[in-house]
Amino acid sequence: MKIGVIGAGYVGLTTSAVLADLGHQVTCVDFNEGKIAMLLNGEIPIYEEGLAELVVSNTKAGRLLFSTDTVSGIENHPVILIAVGTPPLANGSTDLTFIKNIVERIAAHAHSHKTIITKSTVPPGTNEWICQVLTEKGLDPGSFDVVSNPEFLKEGTAVHDSFHPHRIVIGAKRREASLLVRSLYQKIKAPVIETNLTGAELIKYASNAFLATKISFINEIARICDAFGADIKDIQRGLSEDPRIGKYFLQAGLGYGGSCFPKDLSSLVSAASEKGREPSLLLAVRNINETQADFYLEKLESSLKDLKGKQITVWGAAFKPGTDDLRSSQSVRLIEKLIDHGSSIHVYDPVAKLNRADVTSHKDMYDSVKNSDALVLATEWDEFRSPDWNRVKKLMRGTLFLDCRNFVDPGIVRSYGLIYQGVARQ
Ligand SMILES: NC(=O)c1ccc[n+]([C@@H]2O[C@H](COP(=O)([O-])OP(=O)(O)OC[C@H]3O[C@@H](n4cnc5c(N)ncnc54)[C@H](O)[C@@H]3O)[C@@H](O)[C@H]2O)c1
Ligand SMILES: O=c1ccn([C@@H]2O[C@H](COP(=O)(O)OP(=O)(O)O[C@H]3O[C@H](CO)[C@@H](O)[C@H](O)[C@H]3O)[C@@H](O)[C@H]2O)c(=O)[nH]1
Numbered sequence: 001m002k003i004g005v006i007g008a009g010y011v012g013l014t015t016s017a018v019l020a021d022l023g024h025q026v027t028c029v030d031f032n033e034g035k036i037a038m039l040l041n042g043e044i045p046i047y048e049e050g051l052a053e054l055v056v057s058n059t060k061a062g063r064l065l066f067s068t069d070t071v072s073g074i075e076n077h078p079v080i081l082i083a084v085g086t087p088p089l090a091n092g093s094t095d096l097t098f099i100k101n102i103v104e105r106i107a108a109h110a111h112s113h114k115t116i117i118t119k120s121t122v123p124p125g126t127n128e129w130i131c132q133v134l135t136e137k138g139l140d141p142g143s144f145d146v147v148s149n150p151e152f153l154k155e156g157t158a159v160h161d162s163f164h165p166h167r168i169v170i171g172a173k174r175r176e177a178s179l180l181v182r183s184l185y186q187k188i189k190a191p192v193i194e195t196n197l198t199g200a201e202l203i204k205y206a207s208n209a210f211l212a213t214k215i216s217f218i219n220e221i222a223r224i225c226d227a228f229g230a231d232i233k234d235i236q237r238g239l240s241e242d243p244r245i246g247k248y249f250l251q252a253g254l255g256y257g258g259s260c261f262p263k264d265l266s267s268l269v270s271a272a273s274e275k276g277r278e279p280s281l282l283l284a285v286r287n288i289n290e291t292q293a294d295f296y297l298e299k300l301e302s303s304l305k306d307l308k309g310k311q312i313t314v315w316g317a318a319f320k321p322g323t324d325d326l327r328s329s330q331s332v333r334l335i336e337k338l339i340d341h342g343s344s345i346h347v348y349d350p351v352a353k354l355n356r357a358d359v360t361s362h363k364d365m366y367d368s369v370k371n372s373d374a375l376v377l378a379t380e381w382d383e384f385r386s387p388d389w390n391r392v393k394k395l396m397r398g399t400l401f402l403d404c405r406n407f408v409d410p411g412i413v414r415s416y417g418l419i420y421q422g423v424a425r426q
Contacts, residue, residue, distance in 0.1 A: 001025070001184060004077030006070065006102050008035050010046060010158060010259075010325070011119055011151050012083030017051060018162040019081075020058035022187050027065045029073035039066040047324035047351050050159040070102070074109040079180070081117040083151075092266035094123050103130050106144075107137035114144045115180055119151045121204050121264055123271045127171065127197035145177035148197045150204035155258065156322025165190045171200025205271075208264040209282055214249040215256045216288040222252035223295060225424035232424035233406060252424065254334065254378060254404040255292035257319035259327040262289070293334040296376075296404050297341070299421050303400050304373060308342030311397070313372040315365065316379020316405075318352035326352050331378035334404070335359060346372060350381050366391055373398035380405040389416035 001024045005016045008030035016028035030036050035045045042059070044052045058064035067073060074080060084098035099122060106116060116134075118127055127148045135141055148171035153161035168190050172178040178194050185192075193203065218239075222232040232252045240247035256262070265286055272279040297307075304310050319329035326332060332354065335345050339358055346360045348368035354361055362368035365383065369375055369392050377384050385408060393399070393416050401413050403422040410420040 001079055002077045003027075003079045003081055003184070004029060004073035005081045005083055006030075006073060007083035007085070007098075007120070008032070008039065008045070008066070009083065009085060010048065010155055011153065012081075013039075013044075013046065013055070014048065014051060014153060014158040014162055015081065015083060015119060015151070016064060017054040017058055018159065019184065020061075020064035021054055022185070023063070024184065025063055026058075027067055027073055027077065029067050029070050031068060031070060033068050036066050036068045048158050049156065049322065054159060070105055071109050074106055074114075075111060078113060079115045079117065079184070080106065081119055081149075083119045086120045086122055086263075086267075088263040088266055091270065093270040094263075094267045096122065096126065099126065099130075100133075103133050104137070107134050107139055110134075110139060110144060112143075115147060115177055116144060117147045117149045117181060119149055121150060121208075121260070121267075122148075122201055123267050124198045124201045124205070125271075127201060131173070131197075145172065145174055145180075146197065147172045147177050147181050148200035149181055150200055152204070152207065155325055156320060163188065168192045169195070169200050169203050171195050171197045173197065205264055205268045208261055209268055209285070211249050212256055212261045212265050212289070213281065213285045215251075215261075216285040218250045218252045219255060219292050220288050222424040226295075229426070230424060231426040235424075251406070253292075253380075253406055254296060254330040255289040257328040257330040257333070259319075259325060262286075262328045289330075293330060293337055295423050296334060296402060297337050299423065300338075300374060300376070300400070300402055301341075303419065303421060304398075307338060310343045310373040311346065311371055312338055312343045312374050312376060313346045313348070313369045313396075314338075314376045314378050315348055315368070315384050316377060316381055317347050317349040317354040318379050318381075321379055321381045324351045324353070326354060329379075331404075334376070334378060349379065350383060352379075366395060369395045371395075371397045374400040374402060376402045376404060377407055378404050380407040384408070386412070389413060389418065393417055 003026050005012050005028045008028050016026045020026040038045050087095050089095045127146050131146050170178050170181050225232045236250050239245045269279050269282050317331050346368045348362045348365045399419050401418045413420040
């Protein structure tokens with residue numbers, strides 16, 4: 001099938017490469033000229049395991065093209081997949097500017113039947129609204145279909161997740177449109193859930209809200225365990241053995257970040273409030289996450305007495321390992337709090353680039369700890385699991401190690417003469 005994908009970000013680029021690999025003819029369009037120039041040059045603008053290989057092989061096979069020409073992307077493809085950003089506004093609701101822009105362009109340049117697939121995460125009611133706008137702008141309702149087909153990939157494992165999704169959700173008004181989208185993914189083995197447009201939008205929001213709830217739940221339990229001197233890792237193990245609870249998304253720590261959970265939770269809160277429904281659980285989930293960094297800050301403060309003038313090294317800046325994405329990173333939230341308290345910050349991340357005037361970024365993890373009073377592990381990259389602790393201890397001025405992700409063995413760290421600290425760790 002001929003597909004025009006609008007947006008070459010984490011979702012658009014991955015989806016383009018995967019659809020091309022499944023045998024479709026894909027043109028990935030982005031108005032960011034720099035991004036498209038890189039892609040045309042065989043370079044990948046984001047860090048995502050396996051994506052470069054997939055892009056290169058499908059480009060060579062002639063199934064994957066890149067362009068900045070949105071109009072041709074619309075005119076030349078019967079299937080248009082929207083994967084533009086839907087960032088948060090200051091009040092927590094969703095900024096639909098990029099979606100509106102593309103819908104207007106579709107209205108102006110759709111000269112034959114179009115199946116418009118919304119992959120971007122959008123608030124309930126948005127796809128119905130797209131149908132309405134297209135009709136108001138003069139498109140015959142029979143000349144287009146709008147399908148909500150939300151994306152569930154995780155950054156860091158985006159390619160794998162796209163080939164092996166837990167489910168494919170398709171929201172449509174007409175059976176034919178739903179079947180067409182099903183056929184795009186014919187080669188992928190996954191349960192298909194068919195619903196209407198708003199149902200699909202809400203499955204996406206409910207999924208992210210539930211996962212965020214699990215994380216805030218375990219972080220609240222960690223706060224309680226910390227007060228009683230219990231180890232959260234034991235509680236996690238005990239919970240996970242019950243299949244009704246499950247073992248995923250119960251890693252206590254600094255809390256959730258990224259471009260999705262914080263934004264989508266706020267968007268759902270906003271959508272619910274607009275309809276007069278008080279989302280009290282979601283508000284609590286968000287509140288726990290927003291205050292989680294304070295617990296780690298207090299741990300540092302209680303050990304170092306005064307954070308002012310202290311040199312603190314932070315390992316990990318990305319919102320999670322496996323990505324260069326810094327959006328809503330909890331590590332950055334903690335760094336900003338430390339700066340506010342007068343600490344000087346040194347950062348090392350194997351991939352993410354934190355370019356800020358008030359932070360010293362290092363290319364080498366050992367250089368980053370030289371003369372530091374404390375070392376903070378904020379993102380659990382593999383290379384932080386068992387560094388040369390001897391070297392770390394010798395290079396540091398102080399002895400404090402704060403593990404914000406419960407990632408390393410406290411006994412090992414202590415055996416090198418360092419002080420191990422965490423929330424609810426023994
Ligand atoms: N990042 C994820 O892990 C993830 C997972 C599932 C769903 N989502 C959702 O998918 C959507 C995209 O997320 P992302 O992380 O890929 O965003 P992104 O910011 O990485 O990429 C969006 C791209 O769209 C381009 N764009 C915007 N308007 C355009 C237009 N009119 N024409 C051409 N290009 C245009 C931008 O230049 C940008 O490159 C969001 O709604 C997000 O919530 C993201
Ligand atoms: O047990 C856990 C699991 C995750 N996290 C944190 O939660 C955040 C999000 O992690 P993850 O879900 O792995 O990454 P995302 O790439 O943001 O993916 C989420 O958001 C995407 C965008 O909507 C969805 O498509 C995915 O299904 C959903 O997992 C990160 O900061 C993690 O550190 C925890 O603190 N504890």
